[in-house]
Amino acid sequence: MSTLNGKRVLMFVDHVYEDLELWYPKLRLTEEGAEVVVAGPEEGVVYTGKHGYPCRSDAAINEMESGDFEALVIPGGFAPDKLRRDPRVLQLTREIHEAGKPLAHICHAGWITISAGVMDGFRCTSTPGIKDDLKNAGAEWVDQEVVVDRNQISSRNPNDLPAFCREIIKAMIR
Amino acid sequence: MSTLNGKRVLMFVDHVYEDLELWYPKLRLTEEGAEVVVAGPEEGVVYTGKHGYPCRSDAAINEMESGDFEALVIPGGFAPDKLRRDPRVLQLTREIHEAGKPLAHICHAGWITISAGVMDGFRCTSTPGIKDDLKNAGAEWVDQEVVVDRNQISSRNPNDLPAFCREIIKAMIR
Amino acid sequence: MSTLNGKRVLMFVDHVYEDLELWYPKLRLTEEGAEVVVAGPEEGVVYTGKHGYPCRSDAAINEMESGDFEALVIPGGFAPDKLRRDPRVLQLTREIHEAGKPLAHICHAGWITISAGVMDGFRCTSTPGIKDDLKNAGAEWVDQEVVVDRNQISSRNPNDLPAFCREIIKAMIR
């Protein structure tokens, strides 16, 4: 189980991130051999999840280069509401997407992909809360455990995490 | 200062509403003589604001009739993320709008007006967090204390509340 | 609605202030055109309300001069229990009172006016919790939405805020 050895994955964090949507992929991809970098507005700051789990950021978002990563995984919660206001978050998301690398978003993380302008013509899922925002951004929205459309992988909530990570790993092995 | 005597205003509440964006208009319109009804998912339930202020709902949303109200004021916070999933919330919003009655939304309340499908072709403002969602819904977004376009009144955050309420009152007197 | 243009109002803040009793008058008087200065034990410090709403102080109490203000509005909560121990708070209150300027207190704010020695012979109201303390200080206590006696305006609790502010504005226009 070290199918992702040598591969680097970027994740975003900010206050009020959904605790398991960050930690499950982080630990799961680590288990599979990947190196996961959790980047927040600042490096070395402890961000607190929606339910209270602390996460110290490994790096600052504005020092990240998309070329250093094989994939981007964005957790939900209300953190995306803040993160989507940061042009650097949107640029990193766009670059990963345009390079055709796996771009995974779950729950409310679609707020970031909407603002990055990468949803037009893509099939996806999310929390029902942002369904209309995804449709208005040009996406085809379906209510499904996990949706894979080209390089994009999306899920609805923490219960979908096993399916979500299964597809992220598959996409990264390809 | 009882310019709104005999007029009834509807407001929506749910957990994690923005405390002042609910309470300032509620008390302000009451001061002006209006009767304000705060409706939540259930009647008589205490909903807790984003910062902790409690608000007991006067009524249940699904028992409201738009014909009974002269205006609708929607507070922000993260409550709109839940409320926009309720078809009755969207229907009430749409009916108030289509009747040309004042429809006021502040901060994240635009999530509800987006899902109600009433933003197309309207000029508005909001928290910058949902700017892209409003644009994708067909609105023209500007960064301004308060925006009035026909029957719609919108503001950005609690600091704008004085301007927001001034325009709501003006619109209701007309 | 800019009847108070050019007028300055002083308010006091400390931890455990009653959230709406501070914010409603602050925003309401701002809406009416006044400049409101919220002074706390220190300048630029975030004080947390009884229910959790944050308020950053505009200024430090010990740098305030009563001559710079047209009125003083004191919110309740448990903040007055601390503030009444500060001689500068009491002096400012006394000076505003002796100058015959509007002095408004709501809920537990009477603790400050008691210690300032300005209640003797005045008709007022408050939370029932401090009724006996006001009587012992020489006041005539009544159970009423709002009481106006000469320059003093008093109310009982957050539900009374519309009446409270209506009278403050009237008194400031006079």
Add this chain to the structure above:
Amino acid sequence: MSTLNGKRVLMFVDHVYEDLELWYPKLRLTEEGAEVVVAGPEEGVVYTGKHGYPCRSDAAINEMESGDFEALVIPGGFAPDKLRRDPRVLQLTREIHEAGKPLAHICHAGWITISAGVMDGFRCTSTPGIKDDLKNAGAEWVDQEVVVDRNQISSRNPNDLPAFCREIIKAMIR
């Protein structure tokens, strides 16, 4: 150390009681052999201290008879602000006092003895926060670890608890 065997002591509790000012006397008098009954607005309800310590009430205040107790000890915190509004609290306090039994109050507990009308002509101490209220009620206020005047024992804050309890025990042995 069972000098108080067979003696019963009444204490009052309500939400936001000062944790140690209730628990230290309760355990201390128990250690000395007394039976301590903590009475709250309701029997068997858990009241939460100012700092979070839970206290389940042994009995309901309105079922207490002053004749069943040798002494009354009233803790501080903000609980007295609520308790002083209950006529039964005031009556029990007055009866204990008029029977010449030890009446001990600490910190903000003086709010109750003020409203019970038992402070006139008594020397006492308290938190400085209610000094003026005690003076206006006819008491002579001093800043001292513990004050004993006839049957009344008073202290200022949790640091004074050893001296406070020492005097309560002395008074009960007499």
Add this chain to the structure above:
Amino acid sequence: MSTLNGKRVLMFVDHVYEDLELWYPKLRLTEEGAEVVVAGPEEGVVYTGKHGYPCRSDAAINEMESGDFEALVIPGGFAPDKLRRDPRVLQLTREIHEAGKPLAHICHAGWITISAGVMDGFRCTSTPGIKDDLKNAGAEWVDQEVVVDRNQISSRNPNDLPAFCREIIKAMIR
């Protein structure tokens, strides 16, 4: 990745469980095809993690039969301090162990295996906090990411979860 299809795993939950030490194995084994049953003192009750994550129990501990499960995984936190007092928890642990089925414990979960009397002669790891208790129970304690000794698998803390689950899965496939 459905190597554990048809296999059932038992986990224990109680208040103050370590959030990730429960959720990561639960989701990870689900991803691998297993059916995970989280049993608490009562069925259908929401238990709150050390950091605040909620977990609704699938079943009540006293209705579980060890014969229905292929493995037992015990999370840490302070929940084991309570759970080790329940004879049914200890019996289930002992039966799983005596049947030679995988028994996995992490962090403070060793408190339960100590009280179940299954540590004598076993090599293991844990949080350093209970190192001495494990040694006194007859275990050989080492400071290592994950330790496998016959059917027992142990780890130290949440950072070790990838290694911990990798070994649980290996042991369950065998």
Add this chain to the structure above:
Amino acid sequence: MSTLNGKRVLMFVDHVYEDLELWYPKLRLTEEGAEVVVAGPEEGVVYTGKHGYPCRSDAAINEMESGDFEALVIPGGFAPDKLRRDPRVLQLTREIHEAGKPLAHICHAGWITISAGVMDGFRCTSTPGIKDDLKNAGAEWVDQEVVVDRNQISSRNPNDLPAFCREIIKAMIR
């Protein structure tokens, strides 16, 4: 009641200490004339009890000398889980014990005395949660309000505090 005049007592504190198990002995021994020093990992730091009561440490553990104290009293809660990892805590405990001075532990404090290696052959009590750990450390465990065996005094929980302190004082007078 100043039977312990001139005697010094050491107590340990860390986060999540049991509030009353620290404060009752601290105040009680102070009442009796002793000087109590509460030492934590750092000097002058505020540690928060399991229920929220704050305690500022008087001194740092690593600057304490056992020769300066007549007795050691260790509160429970989850603080002992952290404190037992500090070799200086264990050394101080051992030295007090070997000098035959009163060593009092309550609730979960036995975790420290276990790791200090001072329980072998001693009769004691504790919270039932650590009964097995004490037995495995060579102690004889009984379920009793307070147990005195030579210089050791132990109790089970906050309800036992009156009996616990009565025995500590007796032991210190001897």
